[in-house]
Amino acid sequence: MRTPAIFIEHLHKSYGDLVAVDDLSLEIQRGEFFGLLGPNGAGKTTTINAIVGLVKPTSGHITVLGLDAVRDYRRVHRLVGIAFQELILDGSFLNVREILVYQAGYFGIPPRRARAKADELLERFGLWEKRSARVQELSGGQKRRLVLAKALIHDPEIVILDEPTAGADVEMRLQLWEMLQQLHAQGKTILLTTHYLEEAERLCQRVGILHHGRLVSLGSPEELARERGQAHLEDVFLELIRSEQA
Amino acid sequence: MIGFLTLSKREVVRFLKDAIDTIAPPTISVILFLLIFGVGLGSRLGDVHGVPYIQFMTPGLLLLAIVRNAFLNPAYSLFQSRWYGNIADFLVSPLSAEQIALAVLLGGVARGMIVGALVLAAAWLVTGVSVAQPTWALGYALAVAVAFAGLGCIVGLWTRGWEGVGAIDTFVLDPLVMLGGVFYSLDMVRGVPIIEPLSALNPFTYITEGFRAAMLGGAEAHVLIGLVLTLALGTICIGAALVLFRVGYHLKA
Numbered sequence: 001m002r003t004p005a006i007f008i009e010h011l012h013k014s015y016g017d018l019v020a021v022d023d024l025s026l027e028i029q030r031g032e033f034f035g036l037l038g039p040n041g042a043g044k045t046t047t048i049n050a051i052v053g054l055v056k057p058t059s060g061h062i063t064v065l066g067l068d069a070v071r072d073y074r075r076v077h078r079l080v081g082i083a084f085q086e087l088i089l090d091g092s093f094l095n096v097r098e099i100l101v102y103q104a105g106y107f108g109i110p111p112r113r114a115r116a117k118a119d120e121l122l123e124r125f126g127l128w129e130k131r132s133a134r135v136q137e138l139s140g141g142q143k144r145r146l147v148l149a150k151a152l153i154h155d156p157e158i159v160i161l162d163e164p165t166a167g168a169d170v171e172m173r174l175q176l177w178e179m180l181q182q183l184h185a186q187g188k189t190i191l192l193t194t195h196y197l198e199e200a201e202r203l204c205q206r207v208g209i210l211h212h213g214r215l216v217s218l219g220s221p222e223e224l225a226r227e228r229g230q231a232h233l234e235d236v237f238l239e240l241i242r243s244e245q246a
Numbered sequence: 247m248i249g250f251l252t253l254s255k256r257e258v259v260r261f262l263k264d265a266i267d268t269i270a271p272p273t274i275s276v277i278l279f280l281l282i283f284g285v286g287l288g289s290r291l292g293d294v295h296g297v298p299y300i301q302f303m304t305p306g307l308l309l310l311a312i313v314r315n316a317f318l319n320p321a322y323s324l325f326q327s328r329w330y331g332n333i334a335d336f337l338v339s340p341l342s343a344e345q346i347a348l349a350v351l352l353g354g355v356a357r358g359m360i361v362g363a364l365v366l367a368a369a370w371l372v373t374g375v376s377v378a379q380p381t382w383a384l385g386y387a388l389a390v391a392v393a394f395a396g397l398g399c400i401v402g403l404w405t406r407g408w409e410g411v412g413a414i415d416t417f418v419l420d421p422l423v424m425l426g427g428v429f430y431s432l433d434m435v436r437g438v439p440i441i442e443p444l445s446a447l448n449p450f451t452y453i454t455e456g457f458r459a460a461m462l463g464g465a466e467a468h469v470l471i472g473l474v475l476t477l478a479l480g481t482i483c484i485g486a487a488l489v490l491f492r493v494g495y496h497l498k499a
């Protein structure tokens with residue numbers, strides 16, 4: 001049996017009395033396009049931050065392609081690229097191209113290759129014209145694409161995207177969907193969190209629905225809809241959340 | 247190694263690109279100290295310990311510049327990266343906690359030494375001061391820069407707001423340095439209430455006296471005592487900074 005891309009076992013994270021993730025167990029296979037759904041505060045961001053070591057689990061454990069996410073964090077980080085929900089960019093003194101070149105450097109890519117890789121991604125994400133611009137000069141959509149390019153700079157096997165289309169207009173959302181589908185077609189494993197159920201239905205092979213930190217449903221969008229006798233994932237989602245709240 | 251070098255370069259480029267705000271002000275303020283206290287008031291004081299007052303105060307001012315800049319760079323860089331969230335760029339990379347700590351520390355050492363070199367050049371132009379024991383003085387300056395860059399790392403991780411760095415600068419570093427023999431030696435304040443006991447208790451007094459002895463030529467014992475104190479302070483600060491980075495203090499939830 002192939003080692004899963006991401007294996008989460010009994011993950012629990014609490015902040016004092018607040019339980020952010022409650023006994024979450026989940027397996028994401030290699031090459032899978034997986035969506036983590038849930039209302040605000042469901043534990044989606046905490047979960048993905050735990051995978052990349054920004055959140056220390058209270059208990060439970062996570063492996064990435066068989067490597068322990070805590071003990072082997074440096075090797076895990078080589079395998080994972082993450083695009084955060086907040087448009088985090090080191091733009092106080094670096095321009096767009098420099099942001100990518102430095103990020104490549106942090107991943108151990110030599111300067112010449114780092115510059116070539118940065119230029120390739122700038123072209124691919126339609127940012128070439130903005131290569132010398134400051135982050136403050138970019139539109140929201142351009143910042144979003146730069147964040148995604150930064151996550152891909154070291155050519156990771158697993159790409160984690162936290163609400164990648166939040167705040168995007170329709171055209172940009174379609175562009176981003178196309179980019180994500182291309183990445184998946186290249187064989188990348190993709191873990192996506194989103195509020196947009198249409199997005200999950202369209203892109204994801206399987207989805208997990210989190211509520212109050214617990215996994216309340218898991219399967220392909222079609223399976224979940226069929227099991228619940230609904231037409232769309234959105235109806236399944238609303239039914240689940242309402243039944244949990246009742 | 248490439249990752250570590252890249253982050254070290256970032257820490258240096260960060261202040262060099264903004265030299266008007268990072269390098270120029272401390273250099274100019276020390277030159278003003280030299281002109282006002284050294285050339286102006288100092289000319290009425292005559293020789294102190296066998297050298298003109300302006301030359302006597304130069305090592306202290308040089309140390310002041312190194313201390314403050316070595317401290318401020320990592321403190322502000324770390325807090326800025328935490329504040330804007332881009333600290334995550336390093337934390338999700340394959341860089342180890344120790345590599346991140348060391349790269350940030352090196353940025354502080356670089357800024358401290360660059361400002362120190364500019365102040366020394368200015369002092370040489372104004373006072374004609376020369377360095378009696380260049381190897382000792384350079385090693386000493388480096389040890390001081392490393393120690394206070396370590397303190398800057400701790401403060402950059404500890405503070406929860408911009409004012410935290412300023413508060414440490416104003417309420418800890420300023421009194422430590424001002425009452426640490428930058429403008430006087432312990433002999434000069436014998437019998438002066440408050441100043442003498444505070445200066446005698448202040449470890450920075452012995453660090454300044456040691457550096458002054460290394461720079462102007464003086465008792466070897468002074469150099470060694472000051473150097474031992476500096477190395478002890480550096481070991482404590484770097485050790486504490488490494489522990490904080492390893493546990494992810496204010497870096498990981």
